[in-house]
Amino acid sequence: MKKIATLTLTTLLVSSLTFSTAFAFSDVEEGQAEAVKGLQDRGVVSGIDQNHFVPKGKISYAQTVQMIVKGLDLNMDTLRFIKQPVASDTYTNIPNDAWFAEAFIIAHYNGLEIPKDVNPNATITREQFGDLLVRALEKKGNYPLVKMFINIQDADQINIDYQGTLQRLLLYKITKLDQDGKFSPKAELTRGEAASWIYQAIKFKDAHAQAPAPVEDVTVKVDKVNDDVNKITLSRGDKPNPGYSIEINSIQFNADGKAVVTYTLHDPKPDMMYPAVITEAKAETYVSSKYKATAEPAAVK
Secondary structure (H helix, E strand, O other), rough: EEEEEOOOOOOOOOOOOOOOOOOOOOOOOOHHHHHHHHHHHOOOOOOOOOOOOOOOOEEEHHHHHOOOHHOOOOOOOOOEEEEOOOHOOOOOOOOOOOOOHHHHHHHHOOOOOOOOOHHHHHHHOOHHHHHHHHHHHOOOOOOOOOOOOOOOOOOOEEEEHHHHHHHHHOOOOOOOOOOOOOOOOOOEEEEEHHHHHHHHHHHHHHOOOOOOOOOOEEEEEEOOOOOOEEEEEEEEEEEOOOOOEEEEEEEOOOOOEEEEEEEEEEEEOOOOOOOOEEEEEEEEEEOOOOEEEEEEOOOOO
16 A cells, blocks of 8 residues: 555646636626636636636536635545545546546545536536535634524525535635525526635635644553453543544454554534533454554555
């Protein structure tokens, strides 16, 4: 197993949303100019030509994924693979040599829920984009959230799976409702809206940037059950709520007499509420007393 090299998004001249230029656009209104210029400077968006961004044009699912992955700097730098992943491992309609294939791979391995049979050329709706953007943003950190409910006048039109993320989209102030209090979830998103939303998401992320968390220690405790069996307890210590947990994935018994227990750490989900109770995050398993137990994080495969 080896660490995969950082994937390069090969879209310089193919996607009209992913090549930076040094030109301003004459067709961008003042309300979207800062966002478009900001993303242009970051190399996230470009225009149809040197003078036109076409902010009222539609954006495809492929352009959306590419834009979110690049704008929020999603990557796979910390993951290890047995073999280099390709798009066809996960998606039925994403050619492995497509300009957007690598963005879909990165999105998948960052936990973004994209349908396996997604049509990359289809236009994307406001609710689809908002849901994907919030999920990507929340992969970059745990953000403070005001505990309030925003009344959306056309909430009955929102896909039930998106209701929580769209509430957070509004609470994070990435966008807002129109003057009638509507979100228009089924409407197709425009290029200008996409640029504004992702620019606000980047600003929100940067405003709440924190120093990288230290590598968390997991302790291994061995208790004798009988002469043949030991109980192994993995613990990440006391946590402020039960949302923190540790999951045992597998046990590998080696010829050198070691039993390697692999685990995954889980943190609180941003859309869940937990009681404020100090709780030890631990997991238990049992191994033969013939083996010495050790623990290590599970590798992504």
